[in-house]
Amino acid sequence: MTDLKKTEAPVNTVTLNRNVVDEPTQNIYEAISIVAKRANQINLEIKKELLEKLDEFATYNDSLEEVFENKEQIEVSKYYERLPKPHALAMQEWLEGKIYYRNTLEENSEK
Incomplete structure (x- = not known):
């Protein structure tokens, strides 16, 4: 998985040069499709990682009175909220x- 701490992907929306994005495929739709598929993969990886970390804090009591705020759990959630979005991470990987x-x-037509 991508090291989320070392990524240079933007947290905010940025404008990209269309010619740079579609350069590897010479087709903007194909390039966007590839990036979208990678963004879905990244999203699943991040979600799995987050759920594993939050599962460490899970309590299995049914009593509503025993629900309390766990500062560590809140910090984990905030960390993931501040990360660049999966589409930004995927686009950064594509550009790099x-x-x-x-x-x-193309492979099937060559045979």
Whole structure:
């Protein structure tokens, strides 16, 4: 998984040069599709990691009176809220050439 602490992905929205984004594929729709699929993968990885960390704080009591705020749990949640969004992480990986992709339609037509 991407090291979330060392990423240079923006937290806020930024404008990108379309020509830079579609340069590897020469097709903006294909490039966006690849980035979207990677963003879904990143989202699942982050969600899994977050749920594992929050599960450490889980209490299995049914009593509403025993519900209390756990400062560590709140800090974990805030950390994940401050991270760049999965689409920004995926786009940063794409621009850095870190996403492997292949076009299976071109491979099938060559055979």
